[in-house]
Amino acid sequence: MIPYGKQNINRDDIDAVVEVLQSDWLTQGPKVPAFEQAICDYTGGKFAVAVNSATSALHIACLALDVGPGDRVWTSPITFVASANCALYCGAKVDFVDVNSESGNMCPEALRTKLEQAKREGTLPKVVIPVHLCGHSCDMATIAELGKLYGFKVIEDASHGIGGSYQEHKLGSCQYSDITVFSFHPVKIITCAEGGVAQTNDPELASRLSLLRSHGITREPLKMLRPDEGDWYYEQHELGFNYRMTELQAALGLSQLKRLDEFVSKRNQLAAYYSQALATLPVVSVEPLLSSMSARHLYMIRLKQAGLRREIFDTMRQQEVQVHVHYFPVHLQPYYLSLGFKRGNFPKAENFYEQILTLPLHPSLDNSEHDYIVKTLENCIE
Template identity: 70%
Template sequence: MIPYGRQDINQADIDAVMEVLKSDFLTQGPKVPAFEKAICDYTGSAHAVAVNSATSALHIACLALDVGPGDRVWTSPITFVASANCALYCGAYVDFVDVELASGNMCPKALSKKLALAAETGVLPKVIIPVHLAGHSCDMQTIGDLAKQYGIKVIEDAAHAIGGSYQGFKIGACQYSDITVFSFHPVKIITSAEGGVAATQNAQLACSMASYRSHGITKDPAILLRPDEGDWYYEQHQLGFNYRMTDLQAALGLSQLTRLNEFVSKRNKFAKDYKLALSGTDITLIKPMANSESAYHLMLVILPDIADRKTVFDEMREKGIQVHVHYFPVHLQPFYLNFGFKVGDFPQAEAFYQRLLTLPLYPTLTTSEFSYIVKNIRLQLYSLTAINQ
């Protein structure tokens, strides 16, 4: 089976992990802060807080921005459920902003309209979480300007997007947001096996997130209630969690980071090859904004109206090609239906989902595998066109 995504692990990655296994530190050691610094150096962020998953990073980002019971958080309905769940963990209410049909990203026009109505009714969100779907940046300047206008904080869900850029800045520089969250799950751009990072330019937010990831515990003499107790002493100042990244994960992430630009370059090359290979068909490729470079975590395409997606999906899987669909709209998940969401609430997101398909894309995809994928998707469309004529 040709997967839709796959990690690329080389000998240097293995050696980096083996070095930690032979060291004195397996959990909290020097590799975690080294990885955090490397993320800062790459993205241009001032601070980075490494955790055990991007879901954890989203959670502590919300907590650091004081999201709590009674607050509102808005995100995209076209995303993995963690983008919304993180607010519920804090006791907040979740709502969604419809997407652009062309990109699947949060629609600035829909956001502007929704914010204006919310301001009139006194139900503005505390935080907005735009999602860089497939590694394509949202229109962060417009979203950031709207957030600033209404006094709202912004968390960029960049789980798909490390290595991408917007307006000449690496995603993670937070020029229009308060915090940016990355994922290092195996199918993402780089991997630490599992893991995530929350990047920010704000030292106070970084300090708060670092506390939340480790049980709310501190050893900082500057804030200890009993600073003279002894070197063994620590204090819990708030309710936190065990969200820490291990040195094993950080070592793998550090090694992978050295090849990040190479990975992104290969992904963009395959995206261009898909565009050329599928030209002349009725397939529409989801493209990044003109003033950005995508990390191309996913190769999203929109099938034509004549195509029965389930038939295409099943036939491609039958041929050993693991096509996928990213994502079923969150507001229509059974759990979220319990909150009163329903079909028709976000029509563009629902329409976007209906014809969406994910084709395999990863750096180690071979030329023969690529040709096989393109040949079969074109055959599927040809067969469906013949049937419908």
């Protein structure tokens, strides 16, 4: 089976992890701060807080922005469920903004219209979470402008996006957001096996994120009520969580980060090949904004012929090509139906879902596999 996504691990990665295994620190050592600093050096963001998953990063990002009961958080319906679940973890209400029909990203005009109505009804969101689907940046300048106008904070869900840029700024620089979240799951651009990072330019948010990822506990004397209690002493100031990243994960991430640009370049080369090879087929590739450079986590196409996706999907899987679909609209998941959402709430997202198919894309994909995928898709469509 040709996988839709796959980690790329080399000898340097293995040696980096083994070095940590042979050290005195498996957790809460020097590698995590080093990884955080390396992320900042790469993206230009001022602070990075490493955690055990992007889901955890989204959760504490909401908490750091004081999301709680009675608040509203809006996100995209075309995303993994974590983009919406993070608000529910905080006791807030979740709603969605319909997507652009071509990109699958949050539509700024749909957001503007929804905000106008919410202002009249007194139901404005506290936080909006745009999702960079496939690694393609949303129109962040417009979303940030609306944030200033309507008073909401912005969390960029860039789980697909590390290595990409928007308006010549690396994702993670937080030029148009309060917090940016990355994922390091094995199928993402680089991996820590599992892991995530929350980036921000706000020192107070960074401090709160750090506190929340580790039980709400601090050992900093200047922040303690009893700073003279003794060297063994620590204080819990918030109800935090054990969302820490291990030294093993950070060491792998540090090693992988050295090849990030190489990975992104290869992914863009493979995507360009796909776009050229599929030009004569009745499909449309999902492409990034002209003002951005995508990390190309996924290569997604929209099928022009209605009703054929399931047959194409099943046939390609039978032919050992692990195509995929990203994503089933969150508002139609059974749990969200139980919250009152229903089919027809976000018609563009629902229509986008019916058309899309994800083709394999990862740096280890070779030319013969690439050709085979294209030929198999061509045969399925014919």
